[in-house]
Amino acid sequence: MPSDPIDLHPFDQATRVMAEGSRLTGETSDLYWAFVGPFGGATAATMLRAALQHGERRGEPLALTVNYCAPIARGGFDIHVRLVRANRSSQHWSIELVQGDEGVVATATAVFAERRPSWSHQPEAMPDVTPAEQLPSLPSDRFSGWPRQYDFRFASGGPHFAATLNEEAADARSAVWLADSPPRQVDALSLSAMADAFFGRIFHVRGAIVPFGTVSMTTYFHVDAADLAAEAITGLLGVADAHVFHKSYADQTAELWSPSGRLLATSQQIAYFKA
Amino acid sequence: MPSDPIDLHPFDQATRVMAEGSRLTGETSDLYWAFVGPFGGATAATMLRAALQHGERRGEPLALTVNYCAPIARGGFDIHVRLVRANRSSQHWSIELVQGDEGVVATATAVFAERRPSWSHQPEAMPDVTPAEQLPSLPSDRFSGWPRQYDFRFASGGPHFAATLNEEAADARSAVWLADSPPRQVDALSLSAMADAFFGRIFHVRGAIVPFGTVSMTTYFHVDAADLAAEAITGLLGVADAHVFHKSYADQTAELWSPSGRLLATSQQIAYFKA
Numbered sequence: 001m002p003s004d005p006i007d008l009h010p011f012d013q014a015t016r017v018m019a020e021g022s023r024l025t026g027e028t029s030d031l032y033w034a035f036v037g038p039f040g041g042a043t044a045a046t047m048l049r050a051a052l053q054h055g056e057r058r059g060e061p062l063a064l065t066v067n068y069c070a071p072i073a074r075g076g077f078d079i080h081v082r083l084v085r086a087n088r089s090s091q092h093w094s095i096e097l098v099q100g101d102e103g104v105v106a107t108a109t110a111v112f113a114e115r116r117p118s119w120s121h122q123p124e125a126m127p128d129v130t131p132a133e134q135l136p137s138l139p140s141d142r143f144s145g146w147p148r149q150y151d152f153r154f155a156s157g158g159p160h161f162a163a164t165l166n167e168e169a170a171d172a173r174s175a176v177w178l179a180d181s182p183p184r185q186v187d188a189l190s191l192s193a194m195a196d197a198f199f200g201r202i203f204h205v206r207g208a209i210v211p212f213g214t215v216s217m218t219t220y221f222h223v224d225a226a227d228l229a230a231e232a233i234t235g236l237l238g239v240a241d242a243h244v245f246h247k248s249y250a251d252q253t254a255e256l257w258s259p260s261g262r263l264l265a266t267s268q269q270i271a272y273f274k275a
Numbered sequence: 276m277p278s279d280p281i282d283l284h285p286f287d288q289a290t291r292v293m294a295e296g297s298r299l300t301g302e303t304s305d306l307y308w309a310f311v312g313p314f315g316g317a318t319a320a321t322m323l324r325a326a327l328q329h330g331e332r333r334g335e336p337l338a339l340t341v342n343y344c345a346p347i348a349r350g351g352f353d354i355h356v357r358l359v360r361a362n363r364s365s366q367h368w369s370i371e372l373v374q375g376d377e378g379v380v381a382t383a384t385a386v387f388a389e390r391r392p393s394w395s396h397q398p399e400a401m402p403d404v405t406p407a408e409q410l411p412s413l414p415s416d417r418f419s420g421w422p423r424q425y426d427f428r429f430a431s432g433g434p435h436f437a438a439t440l441n442e443e444a445a446d447a448r449s450a451v452w453l454a455d456s457p458p459r460q461v462d463a464l465s466l467s468a469m470a471d472a473f474f475g476r477i478f479h480v481r482g483a484i485v486p487f488g489t490v491s492m493t494t495y496f497h498v499d500a501a502d503l504a505a506e507a508i509t510g511l512l513g514v515a516d517a518h519v520f521h522k523s524y525a526d527q528t529a530e531l532w533s534p535s536g537r538l539l540a541t542s543q544q545i546a547y548f549k550a
Contacts, residue, residue: 205398243398
């Protein structure tokens with residue numbers, strides 16, 4: 001554990017896991033606050049970190065599913081981490097976030113793997129978009145809470161949210177250059193958070209901010225630490241889209257691309273909406 | 276519990292959950308056998324069924340993540356089901372499949388929700404493919420095990436597996452009409468299995484069957500029982516694709532479409548391969 005948390009990047013501070021003996025705890029961050037609780041990406045990264053820094057953990061993040069069971073209140077929480085199964089080159093972990101009398105507020109399963117060399121193939125190329133440096137940043141005063149912790153440069157499908165709902169559905173797809181603000185080198189932890197760093201697809205298609213909450217999110221990591229070290233990037237291209245909005249739930253797919261054209265992670269989530 | 280399991284469809288037989296007091300058990304099915312264990316779709320459906328038939332379950336399947344932790348041996352297993360969190364209109368369940376001395380061989384998390392009416396929107400139409408009735412069925416003697424329990428009619432990307440690996444990667448995408456064989460009306464349970472009823476994408480791109488195993492699979496259900504009753508279908512169009520094959524792991528995306536053009540479910544999985 002770092003001796004002086006003040007030196008930490010705000011993301012590492014917000015997703016810190018503290019150990020007192022075998023008890024693991026964390027705390028919500030006001031900087032990464034969302035509508036009615038912490039930014040889901042910060043919660044995901046905190047839960048992944050709790051398993052990642054466990055002494056028995058072997059291998060690198062391969063898959064992470066986070067289920068957002070209930071609103072998380074401002075303040076502290078406990079993190080229960082359990083190694084469910086250890087194989088020769090992979091591990092399965094179960095993680096629960098527990099808050100006071102509320103009980104379990106989030107659950108997660110994580111798979112870690114020691115990735116061996118193999119044939120490599122990426123069928124599709126990164127979308128051809130305007131480079132980040134030629135695009136303006138979204139003004140950071142336009143939103144409060146967690147969006148201020150990222151630099152957003154929309155190549156397409158930017159936020160145009162009004163006070164009333166669209167009559168006709170707008171495009172659900174956005175391509176946006178994402179970076180931590182201040183910059184931070186991308187690792188598995190920040191990928192697990194950036195997978196959730198998109199505005200709700202329902203806001204885009206209906207052109208307005210409506211009640212919304214992620215229910216479950218799954219992220220697959222397509223690179224290991226060596227691959228990420230070779231990229232050594234602080235920003236990436238996020239592409240988000242949706243298949244369907246129906247009976248109060250909608251999905252979201254996300255691709256996270258390195259500027260060099262490498263697919264770092266893919267993610268999907270299912271979210272509640274009221275519209 | 277049905278009094279005479281002989282009357283059950285093979286799928287319902289293979290995914291049966293038996294209750295003795297509070298103990299839940301199941302058994303692998305030889306009909307739905309895969310290379311080194313049961314068909315992952317049957318395991319997923321069995322775990323979903325264990326929660327679905329629990330007395331405290333409310334709402335309908337919204338999200339299901341299954342982690343395949345270790346090979347499941349032929350024979351019986353216990354299923355541990357736990358209601359982690361119940362909200363006003365949603366529930367979070369945790370499910371574990373435990374086998375003798377092996378311990379936990381699979382874990383799952385399931386979200387159930389009472390789906391309320393809302394604005395509906397499906398941005399993309401079903402792919403325009405040849406209707407099922409104009410396509411030949413894959414000869415059922417071409418494969419052993421679980422593929423014989425489905426009728427496959429490939430509209431594109433059919434299996435052309437040889438003894439040696441392709442030099443050049445073939446297309447990872449398949450569009451295939453899928454139905455239980457014998458026919459069975461599609462419900463959430465069969466959707467949870469059909470989400471896994473694709474041949475490994477690595478077999479398609481490399482043109483050969485290589486060591487392969489699903490590690491984790493997540494399925495989102497975009498319809499409820501009323502929607503499925505309105506469709507009343509026994510077959511659907513499955514579209515599978517992949518983003519990346521790298522360092523022994525590859526992803527797979529899947530869309531399950533009703534013949535009427537409605538997106539019933541989407542799924543993604545991450546799988547190990549050796550090639």
